[in-house]
Amino acid sequence: MVPGIISWHIWKYYNQMVWDSKPYSIKGAIKDIKTHIHNWVSSNANNKFIKFDSQLHEEGLMPNIRKSGTIKAVKWSITSDATLCLNVDASFSQTFSAGGAIIRDRGGQILDSFCFPTSSTSAIHAEIEALLKSIEAATSKGLKGFEVQTDCQDIHNAYQGKTTIPGFMNSKILKIKELCNINNLKLTHTVREANRPAHLLAKEGRRSTSFCRYDEHTLPPQVLQACSEDRRGRPFFRDTG
Incomplete structure (x- = not known):
């Protein structure tokens, strides 16, 4: 999953450079990748995922586990019976x-x-x-x-x-x-x-x-x-x- 997240953000920044004439920012790309991984871990975590990981914490990737689960994974779909x-x-x-x-x-x-x-x-x-x-x-x-x-x-x-x-x-x-x-x-x-x-x-x-x-x-x-x-x-x- 993580390699896919990294590849997607690189592709996103490439398109922004080509089509929106935005300057490439390595720091910006790394920040977006970290945020995405953090959210992915948070959305897949449950109340049992409590173990503290020092490396994740140091990299800013350790999620805050909340009982209400505020990070939600969403994707496109047709919600009615339409085709x-x-x-x-x-x-x-x-x-x-x-x-x-x-x-x-x-x-x-x-x-x-x-x-x-x-x-x-x-x-x-x-x-x-x-x-x-x-x-x-x-x-x-x-x-x-x-x-x-x-x-x-x-x-x-x-x-x-x-x-x-x-x-x-x-x-x-x-x-x-x-x-x-x-x-x-x-x-x-x-x-x-x-x-x-x-x-x-x-x-x-x-x-x-x-x-x-x-x-x-x-x-x-x-x-x-x-x-x-x-x-x-x-x-x-x-x-x-």
């Missing part, structure tokens, strides 16, 4: 807003993926725009009965009627509901760690001036890598507090 899943995410700042989405089957096979710029005025607005445009793009190809996953809890709550989103954005939530009802879609909430391909595609949308569609031959390498890890069932770690 296909549309994952959606948005990227927003004061200078840009964009969305990205990917459609896969239960085995993680990529059926469609795309990214696009949006004209959004806030982060929640960008998430709503990304969700609406992605559902429209998927259903325009005749796809029905699939699961839609968003990592935006506010949107999911508004969709379920638990909260209200004021102003013009609420009309877009109603449009999303209409499309879901017509096409027999199920909107679910997922955690960010299980939504990485859509997140990476949304970042790609920052560079786009129009709607861009990809297949497995044209997807950016970092998105393909994330999809490959999801397909293999690679877990990621989430601190549930």
